[in-house]
Every structure is written in structure tokens, then in C-alpha cells.
Amino acid sequence: MYIYYDSRTGNVERFIQKIKLQRDWHFVKISQDITPQGSGHLITYTTNFGDIPRTTFRFMEDFGEKIKSVSSSGNMNWGKSFGLAADKIAEQYHIPLLLKFELSGLPQDVQALINRIEEISK
Numbered sequence: 001m002y003i004y005y006d007s008r009t010g011n012v013e014r015f016i017q018k019i020k021l022q023r024d025w026h027f028v029k030i031s032q033d034i035t036p037q038g039s040g041h042l043i044t045y046t047t048n049f050g051d052i053p054r055t056t057f058r059f060m061e062d063f064g065e066k067i068k069s070v071s072s073s074g075n076m077n078w079g080k081s082f083g084l085a086a087d088k089i090a091e092q093y094h095i096p097l098l099l100k101f102e103l104s105g106l107p108q109d110v111q112a113l114i115n116r117i118e119e120i121s122k
């Protein structure tokens with residue numbers, strides 16, 4: 001299983017570390033240098049009033065066909081823009097939105113995402 005993730009201030013990175021404790025998956029941080037080795041799932045964050053981070057946007061332009069689901073970290077303080085990057089990506093690429101979570105996520109968020117990824121990978 002491949003997980004492609006984007007993180008600027010470290011919250012998604014911390015969420016990834018919690019999944020790592022439970023699953024022996026491949027975790028790849030998105031940067032300009034990576035080429036996906038296999039299809040997988042995207043975990044990103046939302047920025048600037050509901051925007052997709054530029055790094056995630058470019059990654060999806062190049063490799064979107066390899067991505068089977070999207071999830072986003074966010075902050076509920078942003079109201080209607082909470083986790084909106086995931087809605088936008090899900091709509092544009094016709095993939096399921098599996099989870100929106102706050103900051104680095106609660107234990108139940110980690111468990112929910114693992115369960116949902118495994119469910120749609122069957």
C-alpha cells in the first residue's frame with residue numbers, strides 16, 4: 001500500500017507517524033522529485049481559505065491517475081473551508097473523500113482512515 005502525503009507545518013507528518021505504528025505501508029512525502037512507484041492514497045492539508053496546497057496540486061496534475069482516495073487535515077476554525085482541499089480533489093478526480101481530520105488527528109481518526117483505506121482496497 002502506498003500513501004502519498006503533503007505536509008508543511010508537520011501535522012500531516014505526525015498523522016503519518018501514527019499510521020506507521022500500525023501498518024507497514026510505504027509512505028512517500030510529496031515533493032518535486034518523486035515519481036510514484038504504485039497506486040495509492042493521498043493525505044494532504046487545506047490552506048488559504050479552502051485551497052489545495054501547490055505541491056499537492058502539481059502532484060495530482062502529474063500523477064492523479066494513481067491516486068485512489070483523498071483525505072485532508074484542516075482546522076475547524078476555518079468553518080466552511082474545513083478540509084475543503086479534499087472536497088475539491090475528490091470532485092475533480094472522481095475519487096472518494098475518506099476523511100477530514102483536525103491537525104494531526106485523534107486516535108479514532110487514524111483508525112477510521114486505516115479501516116476505510118483497507119475497505120476500498122479489497
Ligand SMILES: Cc1cc2nc3c(=O)[nH]c(=O)nc-3n(C[C@H](O)[C@H](O)[C@H](O)COP(=O)(O)O)c2cc1C
Binds near residue numbers: 006047076
Ligand atoms: C495560512 C493557513 C491557512 C489555512 N487555511 C485552512 C483552511 O482554509 N481550511 C482548513 O481546514 N484549515 C486551514 N488551515 C489549517 C491547516 O490545514 C492545518 O493546520 C493542517 O494541519 C496543516 O497541515 P501540516 O501541518 O501538515 O502542513 C490553514 C493553515 C494556515 C497556516
